[in-house]
Amino acid sequence: MSFPGLSPRSTTSYDWSASDLGSPSTWPLALRLSADVLFNAPSPSLLVWGPASRVFYNEAYAALAGAGQAQVPGGDVPSLWPAPLAAARDALAQARAGEPAVALAQMLGVGEAQPYDLAFTPLRQEDGSVGGVLCTLVPVAAAPLFDLPQDAAGLRILVVEDNLDSQYLVCEMLRAFGHEADGVAHPDDALAHLARQHYDLLFSDVSLPGMSGVDLARQALQDAPALRVIFASGYGDTMLRHLDFPYLSLQKPYELDQLQDALATVEQQLRPRA
Structure with missing residues (x-):
């Protein structure tokens, strides 16, 4: 099985009826978002979730691990941990305790093993507790995963979100x-980034410390009128009424396809057909 290039994946891309996980619509929001990130990640990755230690993986990991992977990329923890988790138990335990961890140069793969750096990221739920851990495998001295032609290059996006876990998930x-995505938590940091380099899109929460996302966007547009803006808000569109500049908005919690549709609209605006 090979990783399907840039084809989007989500929890709804798979039939979960063979497992006892139930419909993804019943999963905690943090798990659903984390799984969407996992399935779209170009690097081989695994996700361990909950007290039952359910293990999910993406197609890039299935290709690395070889035959024998279940059709549905999630389920109860097997009798033996997958190799990346077994190779770095201390790093996994550290991440489950809430601290990011790394394990360098672990030899993994079917046949001729290759060295991978393992990055373990704790994934927090809405109440702040650690719900799971994302394990990303990065080939040592890896070449770029995708050789994109110039006209297929993606957007350069600045994400402004003061919830660091949400910021991480959105950027991923x-x-x-x-x-390309950079993440900051404070409007002052966002303005500093915008002053230093060009961005196509400002993706901002509406409610931010010190300055609203609306005021941030208005100030950013004074210096970069071509900048596109997407707002994310958990409080409806009350603060977005009667704005004097164009924008798109997503209501939290938003679905993967809603985010993709908004990005496609921005790309169409910036790269209109001849």
Whole structure:
């Protein structure tokens, strides 16, 4: 099985009826978002979730691990941990305790093993507790995963989100879609980034410390009128009424396809057909 290039994947891309996980619509929001990131990640990755230690993986990992993987990429923890988790138990335990961890140069793969750096990221739920851990495998001295032609290059996006876990997930989703994404938590940091380099899109939460996302966007557009704006809000569109500049908005919690549709609209605006 090979990784399907830039084709988007989500929890709904798979038939979960063979497992006892139930419909993805019943999963915790943090798990659903984390799984969407996992399935779209170009690097081989695994996700361990919950007290039952359910293990999910993406197609890139299935290709690396070889035959014998279940059709549905998730289920109860097997009798033996998958090799990346077994090779770095201390790093996994550290991430489950809430601290990011790495394990360098682990030899993994079917046949001739190759060295991989393992990055373990704790995934927090809405109440702040650690719900699971994302394990990403990065080939040591890896070449770029995708050799994109110039006209297929993605957007350069600045994500402004003061919830660091949400910021991480959004950036990972955007990168999985082939875009470049930087994340900051404070409007002042966002303005500093915008002053230093060009961005195609400002993806901002509406409610931010010190300055609203609306005021941030208005100030950013004074210096970069071509900048496109997407707002994300959990409080409806009350603060977005009667704005004097164009924007798109997503209501939290939004679905993967809603995010993709918004990004496609921005790309169409910036790269209109001849």
